[in-house]
Structures are given as structure tokens and as C-alpha cells.
Amino acid sequence: MRARFVTALVAALVFLPALPARADTPELQDRIAAAWRTDHLSVDPRLAGGVPATELTRIRAAMRTAGMPVYVAIVPWTPPLKAAGYNMPTLLHARIGTPGLYLLAVVNDTYWSITAEMYRQGGLRGRELVSVQNDDKQRLDVVTDRPAPSIVRTIQEASTALDGRALPTVPVGDRQPPNQYSDHGLSTTDKADRSAYIGMGIGGFLGFALTLRLGLRRRRKTAKRSEPPAKDDPPTEAWDVQLKADDKIRTAERALARLDKRRNRTTEQLDQRDDAYRRLDAARTLRADHPDDLLASAGALVLARQAERVASGAALQPPCFFDPTHNPGTATVDWSDDVEVPACQPCASVVRRGKTPRGLRVWSKAGLHRKQVPYWTLDPDDNPMVASGFGALSDDLPERVTAWKDEVR
Template sequence: MSALSLVKRPRSRRLALLLAVLAFLPLTPAQAAPPELPDQIAAAWRTDHLYVDAAMRQGFPQAELARIRAAASSAGFPVYVALIPRTPYTRQDQLDLPTLLQARVGEPGLYLVWTASDGYWSGTEKLVRPGGLRGRSLIRVQLDDKLDNKIVTDRPAPKIVRTIQQAGTAYDGRPLPEIPVSDLTPELIRGRSTSEKEELSGYVGMGIGGLIGFVFVLTRVLRRRRRPARPAAGPKSPATVDHRLASVRTQADRWIPKAGRALRSFEKRRNLTAEQLDLRDDATARLAAARTLRAGASADDRADDQASGSTGDRKAGTPDILALTGAFVLARQAFQLVSGNDLQPPCFFDPTHPSGTHRAAWSDDIEVPACKTCAQTVERGKTPHGLQVKAKTGLFGSGFVPYWNLDPDESPMVATGFGALSDDLAERVTRVYGGVR
């Protein structure tokens, strides 16, 4: 046997081994990326409108599921329910999940997404009516339901069933049934909690402000009747602007009570950790600032501004839409803190959009949080339309401009980008405006 054959034999063995390995590779298919969570839930809803995450199915109390199914089947309209664990994804996008899911399903109905964390359940909901059908808003029904925040949250069925019942009332005006005693939390401490007292003071302040505003408007109307009519100083605001102001006001009025209910539910938990106590205090401060801003955007401010041809706040000189938007942003963040979601900054360009979960290059060295739509607009080299406010343009005119063109020294909302540039909006609001006005 030659030396050359001894060298070739090991090489031939290695080549044969390599070919054998390659022969088996096609038998192992490539693993496709799993579909996104909204796609998984929407696909499962095609066969069962009650989705339970795979990680929770084993050992999930069947009595809870049976009760949810019974309430959904008797609702009289489609009800879609998703029970999922609290994860980084759901903490970030839980508030938007019902909207994302409804877009995938494409049908009217009640969409509920409930998540569990540390033995407590919380959720968000969206009621979509068939085209042309009107009724009460779900949030208004929940506000009128005095026992809504007294329902236990250590299991999902009580709150989900009650939300389905509330949606039925909003849908066709049916009366709310009684809540079983077993679904109500025991009142450990008699009297109102701190947050309830704060909320009551907020409503009292708003009521007093509304009464003063009514008297003020009546006085100005009587005075103006004695004067000759003057020609209009300029074109009126477009109807779209009035609609936008009403929309922002509705969002603020929805999220402030919602955050208040979530905070009271959070306070009732036993043995709160130091971290949870910090979250509670942070949420309390943001909610108090939201109520301050909402009370400031009252009827007397609007009447005075309309008479002078501009919209403005007595103290800070900023439009009502800034105060209402700030109230909405702070209330939404307070809800995020006590419902187990990650605290999200608002979209810098338009804080009424979904939270700023993306980054957008505002200049060469500055990035700002933005919603997906605004971030994509910036990527295309354009500037988003932004939150429009009325301001002076030129020597004598006025028009609507993006809010960031205003003087930041005149408003904490402009100075902080509603908290997108610096997360101290609540502190600044308290410092500038004080308590609930």
C-alpha cells in the first residue's frame, strides 16, 4: 500500500460523512415564524369567539369559561373575548389590541381583551355597532354603573360578564341586571378612599366652574345685546376644528373616570409591594393633573375666548384643546400604570394618536416618540399634520398651526411635548395651575 493511498483514505471517509449529513438536511423543514398575536386570536375566533392563550388553557377554571360563554351567547350581538397572559407585548399594545382585532375580523360586535398578572385581571374593550345604528356610548353606561368599580378582579368572569351587560345597555337600552354578591369586593374600610375624595372634589370643581361659566356667558350675552352688531373680524373656524375639539373632550372625559376606577381597584389589592406603591403614587399624581387640566378647560374660558375671537386659557394663555389633550394623555398614562401596562409616552406630533411606540427623527440629533402613522410620515421625508391649534399669524390675522409652533414658556404641554420630550408634565401642571380648579 502506497503512502498516497493512506492519505486519500481519510479524506474519502470525511467526504462520505459530509455527503451523508447533507442527504438528511432536506428532511428537516425550516421553521416558519409564528403569526403575530392579533393574527393568532383572529384566526381562533373563526371557530370559537372565546380565545384562551395556550399557556393558560391547562387548569383554567371551566366554570369561569362557561359563565363567559353564557353571557356572550345571550347578548344579542357578537361578543369576542380573548384571555391572555401579561407579556411585554400586551403591556405595550393592550390598549390598541381591541382595535387591531376588530380590523382583522371586520365585523361589528363587542371586543374584549383581558390579561392576567400577579393574580389580577384587567382589560380593555371596544364596542362596534353596525353601520347607521346609534345608541349610548359604552363608557357612559359604565360611568352610570355605580358598582362597576366594586367588582372583584381576581378572576376574569365577573368583570367580563358585567362589561357584556353594559354593552347590551349601550346597544339597545336594556336595563342592567343586579350584580351577584359573590362578584362584589368586600368593603374593608368604610367611607371614601383618598382617590374617591379626589375624584369627588374634581367633579365638584367642574360643577362650580360650569355654574360660574353659565353666569359669565349670560352676562356677556346681555351686554352684547345692548351694543350694535359688528362685522365679523374674520372667517369662522372650520367645522372640522369644532369636531376635533369635541372629540378630544370626549376622550378626556372617557379616560379620566376609567383611570379613576382602575386606580381604586389597584388600591384595594392587599400587600402592595414598594414598587406597586410607587406606581400608585405616580398614577395618582398624573390623574390629579389630568383633572386639573380638564377643570381648567371650562365654559367660562371658552365663552371669554369666543367673544375675543381666539381660544385661550385664563392663566397660561393656551387653547382649550391643549388642556383637554393634556388631560387625556395624563389620564391614559395613569391607567397604564395601575393596569399592568408599560408607561408609554404620547405621540409627539399628535398626542391624541396611539402612544408613541416608535422613534422619529425630528432633526439631525433629536428623536421623538411617535405613533406608527406619524413615524412612517417622517420616514417619507414629510412632516405630520400634527395637533392643530389656533394662533396669531402675522400682525392682524390668525390661523391654525401645529402646537409645537407656540411659545413653550406659555404652556407646560408645549414645553414638554405633552410628556413626549420630558416625562414631567404632571409636575409642571401642578406647579403652574395648582390643584383642581
């Protein structure tokens, strides 16, 4: 009897390590979607007791009067959430499938940020949510140290986008105190620090400008080639890129205004602010000095997009080398024997098939005839966007823009 017991125990010990210790934890978007199926207002368990009941009551009241389904998730900041970034509303909508407003409120220390998207049924009239937000003069006045003010304001903006109702005035208790910073949010000390950073950047730029120039010329000689695009393919419309750049500049300004209004900012946040303003100022310079130029507008779009990400605490992403108006370059591909470039997923797929992406095409001015050419075939000496691949080859486009402005003068 004892021998059989010992044998059974040994067998259990042999097979026990093979058993899973626990089931895999569902992803955040799956947990939120599961919670939304019972309550459209989801509060992460890690924040249990941390959000006052009065705040939740205000949010629920705004949700009931929105005129559309509203889904709100209140969660703490985590690295996985940072990786998902602005895609979270889309991921959540894919799991729920119902048209409406999908809103994620994230707290980091005492700072609340909002990511929201509005999804409609096909054919419905109305405005884009971002359009209403751009026109909302009081949006930047809303406090960010409590969840309800920003959430309620976003719901109100979505209602305006849906049926055109007037935006109510932000209550006095939800407004920020007067901003102590200038239009650019920089104190005298901050401006001095930023000047030092720019000086170091320009010095570094001068040090390796020759190397980049030689590398670009070599790449043009050894780059892979594919069949030219059809002759009737139109070039990228400059006006479309200009509108996108201007919209992204306004979005970056809002992100920086929110960062400026934060209290007790860390050294890292101050550095992020300086870097974001450096990129935003360069974007403004390109739009002001070269308003009708396609390359300058694309460069402004890239810089403003990066300024917004930096100000929001998100990781900096390089642009797609082949077309900076595409999504950021999250993949790396071989472009010649010794050059790797970042590319968006569609362009990276084209390169891996042994072809060259169409890329950002511009009208060439050589000779008597005009033709469409990829921007990277132009002379890098003539344009900082070409020389740096819009910052894809070297992250010094703001300094190049400043130097270019001085040269033009």
C-alpha cells in the same frame, strides 16, 4: 456496500442543519382566531385546569343571552400580549370578520383585566360600549380575582349598548369588599412618598428648565418649514378635546380603582400607582383650572392617557410632539439639527418627506389680527404644555403643571 452507506450518511449530515427544526409558532391572535372557529369561548392551554368549570359555565350562559355573537378568549399575561395591548380586539375582529363583542380576559398573578370592543353592522342604532361602562355605577365594585364576574359584566354592558336593556345588579358574591383607601387611593405613607417624588421631580425640572428653553427657541429658528395650510382649515375644536380628556380621565380613574383593590401588591405596582395618580391629579388640575383652554385640555388628555396605561401596567408612551391629540409618538424623527421628537406614524411620515405636519393649531393673540399657528411657535415661558411639547420633550409635565398652578396663584 459499506462505502456507499458511509457516503449517504455523510451527505445526510451535511444537509441536515439546513432543515428547519420546527415550524414557526403562530401569533397569539392567530391561535385565538383558530380556536374561535370551533368554540367562541377559548381558554389558553397554559391555563388548562386553572379556570374552574363553574366560571366557564357562567360565561357561556351570559354569551348565550347577549343578543349578539360574543367571542371570549382567556389567556395569561405575556410580554407579546403587553406589546399588542388594546389593539388585540381589533386584530381578532380582522381575522373573524363577524360583528359582535370581542373580549380578551388576561390574568396576571391573581388579577384579571378585560379588554373588549363591540363591532356592529353599519346603520345599527345603539350606544358605544364605553358610554355604557362610564354610566355603570357598579362596574368598579366587581371582583378581579376571578374571570367570570368581569367577563359577565362586560357582556351585560355590551347588551345594554346594543338594545338598551337595563343593566342587572351585580350579585353580592361578585362584589369587592369596601375599599380601604381614600378617593385617591393613597394612605398617609403613600402620600408622603408621592410628595417626595414630586419634590425630586420639581428639583430636576428647575435644573434643566433653562436648557429646554434655549433648545426650544433654537428649534423654532432652525425647524423645517412647509407650505402653510389653507386659510379655510379650521383649528382644532376645543370642545372635542375637552370631551376626550374628560372621558379618558374617567377611564384612568377606573384603572386606578382596579389597581387599588388588588391584594398583595408588589413594590412595582405601588410605584405604578403613585406615578399614575401623579399624572391623573395633574390632568384634573388642568381641566379644573383651565376648562376652556385648548392647550390645557390637550395636556389633560395626554396625562390621563398616560395615567391609564401606567395603572394598567402598560409601558409609558410619549405623546406625538406635533399633535398630542393624535396617537402616541411611537416613532422618532429629526426636528432640527440637534433635536429629535416622538411622533405618531402619520406625522412621522410627513416629516420624512421633508415637510412639517399641520400639528395642533391654535389662535394666536399677537397684534390686532388672529391667525392659526402651530402651538410650538408660542412662547414656552407662558405655558408648560408648549415648554415640554406636552411631555414629548421631557417627561415632567405633571411637575410643570403643579408649578404653573402655583405661579397663577
